[in-house]
Amino acid sequence: MNDAENPTLAYEHHVLICTNLRPDGRRSCSGSGAHELLSAAKRKLAKMGEPGTSRANASGCLGRCDHGPVMVIYPANLWFSCKTPQQVERILEQHLLRPDLQL
Numbered sequence: 001m002n003d004a005e006n007p008t009l010a011y012e013h014h015v016l017i018c019t020n021l022r023p024d025g026r027r028s029c030s031g032s033g034a035h036e037l038l039s040a041a042k043r044k045l046a047k048m049g050e051p052g053t054s055r056a057n058a059s060g061c062l063g064r065c066d067h068g069p070v071m072v073i074y075p076a077n078l079w080f081s082c083k084t085p086q087q088v089e090r091i092l093e094q095h096l097l098r099p100d101l102q103l
Contacts, residue, residue, distance in 0.1 A: 013054040013096055014074045015041050017082075020061040029068035033083075034058075037069050040085030044092050054096060 017038045021030035041056035048054070064070045067081040071088060073095055082088050 011053060011055045013076075015045070015054065015056040015092065016059040016062070016072050016074070017041060017056065017088075018060070018062045018064075018068060018070045019058040020065075022065070026065070027068065028065055029062075029070055032068050034069035037071065037082050037085060037088050040088045041071070041092060044089045045096075048092070048096060 017034055018029035019034045019038060020028055022028040035058075038056060038058055045054045045056055059072075062070050062072060064079070064081070069082050071080045071082050071091070072078065073080075073092075076095070078095060080087075080091055082091070
């Protein structure tokens with residue numbers, strides 16, 4: 001079954017935050033606070049809009065370790081290097097509530 005057959009299965013926005021931890025001590029998203037940012041994203045999405053329209057998930061490595069923690073919003077394919085929970089909340093609010101704004 002694809003989304004065209006049952007559009008209620010699809011999210012309008014899917015937020016992925018890399019939570020990968022490199023075992024060798026090199027810079028990684030998890031080691032740079034990604035779990036705190038993921039929690040902030042989930043809280044913010046819970047306060048915004050209708051349930052089931054947006055979702056935040058942990059992801060494996062997104063290949064941008066030197067810029068982490070990294071967040072990507074689909075289907076818009078917007079990539080961000082986030083450092084604080086407040087930054088994540090602001091990005092989500094600006095993009096999801098006002099997609100016409102350019103970040």
